[in-house]
Amino acid sequence: xxxxxxxxxxxRKVVALTHADEAEVLxxxxxxxLTRFANNRINQNVAExxxxxxxxxxxxxxxxxxxxxxxxxxxxxxxxxxxxxxxRIAPEDPSFPGLPLPExxxxxxxxxxxxxxxxAEARARAVAAIIEPSRARGLTAAGKVRxxxxxxxIANSHGIDVGMEVTGVQATVLSMGATGSGWASYLSQxxxxxxxxxxxxxxxxxxxxxxxxxxxxPGTYPVVLGPEAVADIMDFLGFMxxxxxxxxxxxxxxxxxxxxxVMREWVNIVDDAISPHAMGLTFDYEGVPKMRVxxxxxxxxxRPVTDSYWAHKSGFINSGHALPAPNSFGPLPLNLEMMPxxxxxxxxxxxxxxxxxxxxxxxxxxxxxxxxxxxxMTRDGTFLIEDGKLxxxxxxxxxxxxxxxxxxxxxxxxxxxxxxxxxxxxTLVPGVMLSAFTFTGQTT
Amino acid sequence: xxELTRWGDSLKEVIEAALEAARLAGADYxxxxxxxSSREELEVASGRVExxxxxxxxxxxxxxxxxxxxxxxxxxxxxxxEAVRVARRAxxxxxxxxxxxxxxxxxxALEAARGTWAGPCEIDPFTVPLEDKLALLTxxxxxxxxEPKVTVTKAHCGFYRERKWFGSSEGAFTEQSWxxxxxxxxxxxxxxxxxxxxxxxxSHGGGWKQAGYEYVRDLDLVGNAAxxxxxxxxxxxxxxxxxxxxxxxxxxxxxxxxxxESIGHxxxxxxxxxxxxxxxxxxxxxAQDVGTLVYGSxxxxxxxxxxxDGSLGSFGWDDEGVPAQRDEIVSRGILTGLLTSRETxxxxxxxxxxxxxxxxxxxxxxxxxxxxxxxxxxxxxxxxVADTGEGLYIETNNSWSIDDKRLNFQFACEVGWEIxxxxxxxxxxxxxxxxxxxxxxxxxxxxxxxxxxxxxxxNNCGKGEPMQVAHVAHGAAxxxxxxxxxxxxx
Numbered sequence: 060x061x062x063x064x065x066x067x068x069x070x071r072k073v074v075a076l077t078h079a080d081e082a083e084v085l086x087x088x089x090x091x092x093l094t095r096f097a098n099n100r101i102n103q104n105v106a107e108x109x110x111x112x113x114x115x116x117x118x119x120x121x122x123x124x125x126x127x128x129x130x131x132x133x134x135x136x137x138x139x140x141x142x143x144x145x146x147r148i149a150p151e152d153p154s155f156p157g158l159p160l161p162e163x164x165x166x167x168x169x170x171x172x173x174x175x176x177x178x179a180e181a182r183a184r185a186v187a188a189i190i191e192p193s194r195a196r197g198l199t200a201a202g203k204v205r206x207x208x209x210x211x212x213i214a215n216s217h218g219i220d221v222g223m224e225v226t227g228v229q230a231t232v233l234s235m236g237a238t239g240s241g242w243a244s245y246l247s248q249x250x251x252x253x254x255x256x257x258x259x260x261x262x263x264x265x266x267x268x269x270x271x272x273x274x275x276x277p278g279t280y281p282v283v284l285g286p287e288a289v290a291d292i293m294d295f296l297g298f299m300x301x302x303x304x305x306x307x308x309x310x311x312x313x314x315x316x317x318x319x320x321v322m323r324e325w326v327n328i329v330d331d332a333i334s335p336h337a338m339g340l341t342f343d344y345e346g347v348p349k350m351r352v353x354x355x356x357x358x359x360x361x362r363p364v365t366d367s368y369w370a371h372k373s374g375f376i377n378s379g380h381a382l383p384a385p386n387s388f389g390p391l392p393l394n395l396e397m398m399p400x401x402x403x404x405x406x407x408x409x410x411x412x413x414x415x416x417x418x419x420x421x422x423x424x425x426x427x428x429x430x431x432x433x434x435x436m437t438r439d440g441t442f443l444i445e446d447g448k449l450x451x452x453x454x455x456x457x458x459x460x461x462x463x464x465x466x467x468x469x470x471x472x473x474x475x476x477x478x479x480x481x482x483x484x485x486t487l488v489p490g491v492m493l494s495a496f497t498f499t500g501q502t503t
Numbered sequence: 504x505x506e507l508t509r510w511g512d513s514l515k516e517v518i519e520a521a522l523e524a525a526r527l528a529g530a531d532y533x534x535x536x537x538x539x540s541s542r543e544e545l546e547v548a549s550g551r552v553e554x555x556x557x558x559x560x561x562x563x564x565x566x567x568x569x570x571x572x573x574x575x576x577x578x579x580x581x582x583x584x585e586a587v588r589v590a591r592r593a594x595x596x597x598x599x600x601x602x603x604x605x606x607x608x609x610x611x612a613l614e615a616a617r618g619t620w621a622g623p624c625e626i627d628p629f630t631v632p633l634e635d636k637l638a639l640l641t642x643x644x645x646x647x648x649x650e651p652k653v654t655v656t657k658a659h660c661g662f663y664r665e666r667k668w669f670g671s672s673e674g675a676f677t678e679q680s681w682x683x684x685x686x687x688x689x690x691x692x693x694x695x696x697x698x699x700x701x702x703x704x705x706s707h708g709g710g711w712k713q714a715g716y717e718y719v720r721d722l723d724l725v726g727n728a729a730x731x732x733x734x735x736x737x738x739x740x741x742x743x744x745x746x747x748x749x750x751x752x753x754x755x756x757x758x759x760x761x762x763x764e765s766i767g768h769x770x771x772x773x774x775x776x777x778x779x780x781x782x783x784x785x786x787x788x789x790a791q792d793v794g795t796l797v798y799g800s801x802x803x804x805x806x807x808x809x810x811x812d813g814s815l816g817s818f819g820w821d822d823e824g825v826p827a828q829r830d831e832i833v834s835r836g837i838l839t840g841l842l843t844s845r846e847t848x849x850x851x852x853x854x855x856x857x858x859x860x861x862x863x864x865x866x867x868x869x870x871x872x873x874x875x876x877x878x879x880x881x882x883x884x885x886x887x888v889a890d891t892g893e894g895l896y897i898e899t900n901n902s903w904s905i906d907d908k909r910l911n912f913q914f915a916c917e918v919g920w921e922i923x924x925x926x927x928x929x930x931x932x933x934x935x936x937x938x939x940x941x942x943x944x945x946x947x948x949x950x951x952x953x954x955x956x957x958x959x960x961x962n963n964c965g966k967g968e969p970m971q972v973a974h975v976a977h978g979a980a981x982x983x984x985x986x987x988x989x990x991x992x993x
Contacts, residue, residue: 101603125556202781203781310655387657425902429696500913
């Protein structure tokens with residue numbers, strides 16, 4: 060596995076090889092392993108070593124990009140030539156501001172040696188511990204234990220020269236009975252506090268409680284969403300609404316709504332890659348330090364995130380949210396956080412007279428981009444709430460609901476929050492209670 | 504098989520070294536794949552070139568069975584020495600898998616494959632000058648922007664080339680190569696916080712085929728741009744699709760996705776057996792349903808065919824060395840087959856029908872769709888609209904969602920037209936529809952003829968962990984369903 064120092068050296072070397080007016084090189088190396096299980100046994104078990112060099116060449120304001128995973132000198136030279144050749148034929152882009160300039164690096168440790176030591180046997184032992192609570196209850200478990208080490212380095216011809224290592228361990232478990240299922244997950248930088256038996260127990264317990272689900276008529280109900288369900292909503296808000304490109308093109312709910320109350324006053328959303336608890340890179344894929352950006356403050360829309368191009372175009376300062384070039388998505392927030400409230404999940408449920416508890420969603424997609432109208436299913440633990448208590452499991456429900464409008468109905472949040480996603484893009488979310496959420500169907 | 508790597512070892516030597524190292528380390532079965540792929544993407548959006556990109560990837564993956572369990576390891580270094588290391592690691596991983604194993608994995612019988620296969624290609628797209636491709640996209644994108652209400656535009660094309668060498672411990676050695684070409688245009692009309700979209704020839708990446716540049720050239724992006732832009736502008740003032748129950752005619756492209764989500768995925772035997780439960784989900788279909796389950800009406804016949812010329816789902820052999828073939832999955836409404844692998848096929852008493860494919864050298868093969876098609880019926884489209892009398896016709900997918908058993912689905916399309924008095928009438932925006940898979944397919948009472956049938960390439964089918972993206976295809980024609988719930992959530 061390449062070290063951050065070696066990756067930076069390689070990036071600098073390839074910048075020098077690129078005969079262009081400006082050049083930017085991204086080196087991304089990965090060593091990862093994933094053990095998958097289903098039907099209470101390991102069914103897939105894989106490991107991979109890879110490294111990629113991505114070259115952005117600029118000729119005047121013409122831009123070309125090429126990448127390769129062949130790192131011998133001849134292949135690297137060919138990659139640089141391909142990027143330059145692409146730049147030569149591209150038309151001028153008068154709005155291109157030039158590649159970014161160096162800024163002070165934000166130092167942070169985002170890697171743990173424990174991940175590298177978590178080998179195939181350790182993963183198998185973890186899987187066995189995850190499965191056991193399901194097996195003991197006559198349930199079947201499926202899921203994964205994944206470990207990954209990523210080294211990312213970026214250099215450009217203006218002197219940007221950054222690199223860091225990021226590690227992560229992720230585990231998921233679905234526990235299934237004949238009629239019900241439960242889910243639990245874990246995500247962390249290292250394996251030190253990873254307790255596989257605990258997530259196995261959590262999922263199995265939920266599966267038992269979800270057995271023999273019942274019907275609920277479609278309609279609008281108060282809901283309590285567990286953190287995994289909230290993370291889905293946050294991710295779609297990020298993808299559809301928080302990018303300066305979507306904002307500038309009028310495709311975002313922020314467009315024409317800055318300084319307006321777009322959500323309930325209890326809603327505070329930031330993107331923060333630099334807090335002590337954050338995971339992932341502290342710089343973006345242009346090598347620019349990531350800023351902590353307050354996107355929604357007390358329900359008021361403040362700003363989208365930017366990269367160098369969309370900062371120049373929109374007038375917002377560059378918040379350091381570039382994706383690898385070429386990037387037609389625009390900047391994206393990869394470290395979203397919904398700030399916590401001061402209640403427990405039980406207190407949220409206690410607020411509901413008659414409503415629905417959702418553990419997580421499945422296969423969510425966007426029907427209408429500006430209000431972020433989503434449709435999807437509930438999964439692995441949906442319960443009726445009556446008089447402040449979970450009373451019976453429900454068959455999975457289909458929802459069709461604007462995410463923005465849903466957060467206008469937010470009543471309370473939990474103190475406790477959870478990371479959902481991967482170490483490269485982790486969303487930190489509490490559970491929430493919404494006074495209205497629309498379910499439009501149910502499965503059998 | 505005598506092609507040399509950049510390090511001087513021949514690919515055959517690399518593959519043989521991997522297989523031998525796996526055997527010596529204790530593998531009962533091993534296969535090794537070397538994949539060399541190149542991709543080129545160009546995109547012009549809203550008057551700006553957003554991407555001119557070329558990417559290459561090369562590497563080796565080794566899959567082994569040891570002590571009855573699977574292991575896989577992959578590396579971007581394709582040398583004899585690295586092949587030995589990777590193979591040994593794969594066996595070590597398999598032995599770790601065996602610590603938490605069930606019944607030993609058994610592979611259904613297979614005659615060792617040997618030979619070469621190449622997909623069709625008239626014009627190697629990587630030899631067409633970038634200038635020519637950009638000129639085409641720029642012209643199409645400018646034609647979209649001629650409509651003032653269209654404020655965001657996109658024209659893109661992409662090209663993919665893959666060469667793959669496969670060997671197994673059972674004596675298989677194959678070499679395959681093909682090109683894929685694709686392109687599309689998208690017009691967004693945005694006004695007062697509302698966004699409407701029209702795409703050609705399809706949404707979510709445009710049209711794709713196993714073909715050369717001739718496919719992109721013949722799509723006539725420029726010639727279709729004015730119509731696409733005008734429809735996007737018209738959608739801004741069109742009424743929303745009303746909520747209700749209607750007789751629904753779905754166009755071929757959306758039918759392709761409907762087949763994909765509610766027939767293709769639920770008939771993947773690994774899903775049926777619970778092997779994908781935690782991520783993609785399971786299936787409402789049971790392995791023992793083959794031969795008896797009523798999947799839909801008598802008008803519903805579905806094939807899985809990896810021999811369709813020029814289709815994204817075609818090959819010579821799958822990634823287990825099983826030869827390409829055509830298999831009927833649903834015959835006049837009855838489930839007659841499933842998509843299988845060598846490991847899963849035995850559970851239904853069959854041999855593999857060749858659906859195992861991997862997304863590159865660093866992924867294991869999974870059960871994937873090939874060209875899964877709703878076979879054509881007999882109707883002319885105009886006759887079908889006339890026969891429907893009152894109803895709704897919809898085109899081009901906008902959004903899709905389906906539950907973890909592939910039962911409850913909801914799709915939204917870009918555009919619809921009311922059917923009044925047997926003719927297409929007023930345009931409606933953002934039509935969506937919902938249903939339950941068996942009831943929906945039971946309500947199918949008409950499929951248009953081969954004159955209206957075409958294969959739709961789809962290069963974004965996600966499955967597995969780590970995520971794999973498969974390139975698949977679906978033949979479909981406009982199809983009618985009775986009594987469908989539309990305008991959901993309005």
